[in-house]
Amino acid sequence: MDKPQVQEKKVEAALCQFLFPFSIREGCQSSLQKELKESGFDYFHLDKEEQEEKYYGPSHRVSHRGLERYYLPFASNILFPHSEKERGFQRYSRKMEMDAKVRLDETELSFILHSVDITLCPFNLGFVTMRIELTKEGLTYTQALEFIKQFRQLENVLKKKDYPIVCYRDMEYKEVESFLFTEVAPAIRPYLDEVNPDKAYFETLSFFVDERMYAQVFFAFAEGEELNKVDVYRAGQLNGMDSEGKPHVSAHNMQYIEEYCHTHVYSRWAPYTYFVVDDDAFVCLTKERREQADKLADQMYGEYYYSLLLNFFHKIVLLKLSVQYPAVRVDKDNEDIGELIRSITEFDSKYFFVETMSQTQGKELFGLLRIVFRNNDLYEDVKSTLGRLFQYQEKFTSKRNNHLLMILTIYTVIGGIYGMNQVIEDLKGDIDWSKMLTYSFFEYIALFVTFSGLVVAAVMGINALVRWVQELARTRRRR
Template sequence: MIRPILEEKSLKVALFQFMFPFSLHADCQEEMKQQLEKDGFIPFALGNLELETAFYGEGYKVSHLNLERYYLPFTNSVIFPHKLTEDVFQRYSKRLEFDCELHMNGDAYTIRIHSLDVWLCPFDLGFINIRVELPCEELNYSQALEIVNRFRVLQNMKDENEQLRIVKDQKDYDEVEDFIFEMLVPGILTFLDKSNLQDSYFEKLPYFEDERMYVLGMVSFTDGCEISPVDLYRGSRADGLDQQGNPYTSSSNMDYIQRYVGAHTYDRWGPDTLYVMEETSFVCLTNQSAEITTAIGNHIYGAYYYGVLINLFNRIVLLKLSNRYSHVQLDQNQDEIDDLIRSITIFSARYYFLEVASQPQGKEIFLQLRNHMGIDGLFAEVKKTLADLYKYQENFTAKRSNYLLMILTIYTVISGIYGMNQVIEDLKGPIDWSKMKEYSVFEYIAMGVTFSGMTIALALGITTLRRLIKEIRKRR
């Protein structure tokens, strides 16, 4: 078995974005938007060209015109809406431009945080995106990956000597989640939905998969530096340093690394620019000139960022729908079943994009991302869930209709033939209740059937009216 050879490499640029999904309380978006604007966040609008250079650091620019052309019109209507409503992606951004210190392994590293995005999305889903730049004059490739590996972990679950501490304005944060929700976005913690954590012992936030943030990044090596399969593998897995401070890789088998890289790499611009992607990361490695590196960085902040966001949204919503299906009480909660059917149908029709990009490379990268996130498989399971729900609903409706028809038939026969002939005359005009003292047993039965039938009919009418009003409200 051939073991991988680990070499230290110098860097020119290291840009990373850390994306954290969270679940929101229902119907809280308007209040949350007010809080975000109070905290200094700006609603993002594609038509506002002043924002092209506002959030990405010195020298980087995201062309809004090119961004709109990159995606297809039906995708643009969702991710670049003219009006911020709950059925579209709503982006709020804040420029930060400050440095903080990361303490780990006995060393301190300075990083620059450029800006922050908070996304409010359909299905009560949100995202936080943090843009970070690492000082390449102070770091090598292994150290940069180690910073990424530590910073992406929201809760410290490792040994004490493997934990990360963040220092900003002489205040220490022992966990990344504390730094995010106390320093970066202190106003949104109350809006997070933690209802799914009742059965958890250690989780404190509503993670969908684990405690790690998704990483979207670009690393530029010095000009002409060869990019090896080991570099790609380590970049994808964020393999930085071992406990002794030496370069680390999570695989000792070079054959495995070759197979992994072959399956996860997009090499249209290889061997000088390569993209490697998997379920939790999307990283570009390049050794091109500064001008080309800047252009790649613009794409990472622009078109590729939105492509990753769409795929993450699709994956998490599908996981969320699957989780809801597993908790539905089929025999007890018909309203929840109806709501789940409606949610799956809306997602399939409006948000599940088979193609999003207009350019060939965009289509290829988007499809490869979706493949590595397993979105098509999740969607197939959800579609099967929808078929099962429709079948159950059809059987339930047929059974309920049969029961209702049987009850109404009984009431019709008894009250129409028996009741009408015995007590109907006494119920005309002013009712003389004293006559009921002389009723026989059969007349009492007839009167009881008549009044109970009227009560049931009134109850059915009220129930139907309530369901109709609820349906109208949900459609709005």
Template sequence: MERVTVNEKKLESGLLTFVFPFALKKSSERKLAGVLADSGYTRFDLGQTDLEDAFYGGERVSHRDMEHYFLPFITKFIFPKSREGAGFQRYSKVLNVSALLKTDNVSVPFSLISVDVIVCPFQLGLLSVRTKVEDLPYSEALEFASRFRVLEDRTPQDKKAEVLCDGSTFDQVDDFLFESVVPEVPPFFDFSVVSDSHFETLPYFVDERVYVQGTFVLSADELIENADLFRAGQLDGLNGDGNPRVECSSLDYLARYVSEQCYDRWAPDTYYVCDQHSFCLITTENGGRSRQLASQMYGEYYYGLLINLFYKIVLLKFSNEYSRVKLEREDEKIEDLVRAINHFISKYYFIELAPQTQGREVFTQLRHVFGTRALYEDVKDNLASLFQYQDKFASNRNGHLLTVLTLYTVIGGIYGMNQVIEDLKGNIDWGKMSSYSLFQYIALFVTFSGLLVGAIMTVASLVKWYKEKRRQKEWV
């Protein structure tokens, strides 16, 4: 049987954006925004056209085109006009730093173009780092993407990579990023999401291997093959001997993968590949066309990826919280989760994102790869289960409350009041109670305990009403 072979390709340029989702401390959004502003970050405003070429290393992204690309209700979410607006609050900073990723068998020089910190709803943050590599073999660009996306060392192969920048050497990518590139962000990490883990040390919702969005511009005379597309989706770079690597030997499997994971509307010159950990554009078009494609990947498709990644993480978060509240059976936590899910579904989750055919097809592919639809249906089932539990809990609670009130009403009103009510009028003669019979003591106890129970229930209702108002304000 014929096996898969790899033909090395010449890469003109590679634009690689690494997206790191992290858990954000509760109610720290305003403080983080202030810290970023003091550190030289610029809040992204779609109305500021002077920012169209500010963060992309020479590429230009049309703000007008981005606004028209998405449906209006999505635009309000991903491009809020004010700092107080709900949605993606993006803060960007230009870096233009040269660095080197070094492994046992290759050293890849790269440019660190810029960085985004995006504060999202539901205590979620997204950190995006834009990098660029040029004039090197395609395999080395894939190797760079594969190694740089590993924040923490887990395997012996991971530990062979290090980053050299400004005379300093960093043994792990997360050290390079959080000590040198974005030292402002780690103080706002919420480490409670990994409190139950044995080996996880970073507050990410998926794992320490982050998402990669790549634009690979090959030489115009190259022919894009199925193996090249598969390697882009899997980020297969180099093997231990320094040769091009492809983790597949079956041509049939390769063909099925390309058929399912690739968007080939502009084949054979341009392909989009969607996988669990990567979304890549591979093209042999150069000049103005390649710049147009790069602009789109930095603009419309970048936000399309962020939206779908946001959907996946929030839905996973809801599923995890559902499993916890189902065991804990705490009424307030259940109400908060129900409110959060309803808020997300009504305000943020939309099936259609873009009116153009190309956008719909690419975003549908991303949603399919992320499994967002299945997660959404699971969360909807969980929501229905929570409603059933709330109804049952409320019915039981109201039944118990009615029983207590009925007992006090009957005993206190009919029996208790007839026994001791005359002695409790005007100036009470407490000494008279020393001659009470057993039944009169019971009646007296029922009377005063009824007053106490009524007072406690009133205070509890007021406290619950106040907490409910406060929780409602959080979702406005």
């Protein structure tokens, strides 16, 4: 097999969006919304057309009318709710325009952080999105890929020596996470659900290994550059530099690269434009002229960004629900089982759409994202879980009702026929308790059944009331 040939290329524009998913502490979403607005974040709403050019740098805009038309109404209502009280994707954005640098060994790359979004979603999930534009003169494709590969690592978990250092003003941040929570979005830190030992979600998710963010990237190449399958493969795999600082390709087999491109690349506009989808990145590469390239960049900020966000949300929720099932003790946690059934049913009925948009290219790209994220497989697994939970709950409920019916029957027969005829006359009006000292053995049994029946009825009533209050509280939290 021929080894892939790599030729360095010049990049005219490198626009990045880094997505960091996080879990919000139960019942804190309203407080977080208030905190974000006090911290300078604006509520994003399609009616606010002045926001179309506010968050994407000086050369780009996102048409709010175009966003609304791109998605079908039921999907649009979830992605762009009409008020902060509605259940959906509540986005808060802040313009930053921060000039900073990243130091990678001997390489220093400058960038502008144009804006940051905090998107609060159902199921106590949220996303931080940082919009970054690389501004280094003479930027190469390899340097841009290396920046993305390194910057998406929030923590230096493996204690690498070549881990990036973020330089902003007079500060140096040795971890991207420190830069994020100190300079970019400090408001969310108190609301993160970090301590949850019994139901840890994100520590076990396959796409969130070593605290890495997901990258959505747009590359516009210099005039005269030609794109090939190796370039496309490197984008999906984020193959930057090797140990010698040269362009890196993580595969030597061209047949493998071709098969990868077949399953991960949307090539409708090849050889001018390619879209690559992988577990770590969603990348657009284009050599179109400036006007057309700018339109593609606007779509990456707008329509395609929300396609990614929705698929990313689907994957996290499906994984979260999959992780919850093994953690439930089937023989003891009946309330947790009921809550899990409600969560799966709500997700299935309200958020996991088969059709989300009307345009052909939008459907095809959305479908590719869903396939690569394996959301359909995860969905089938969760639906299978729902069936097993229903079967168990049905058996549990039937067994509990049988026990309850047996208890009530015993008390009804003994208390109503035997007990009441024995002692009921002595319990009328002013009770002569001394008379009970002369009761026979069977009269004592009747007295015990009568009073214990009252206690059982009171306990059952209180228990039903407590469950009703708990259910009401859970319903309010979900809203």
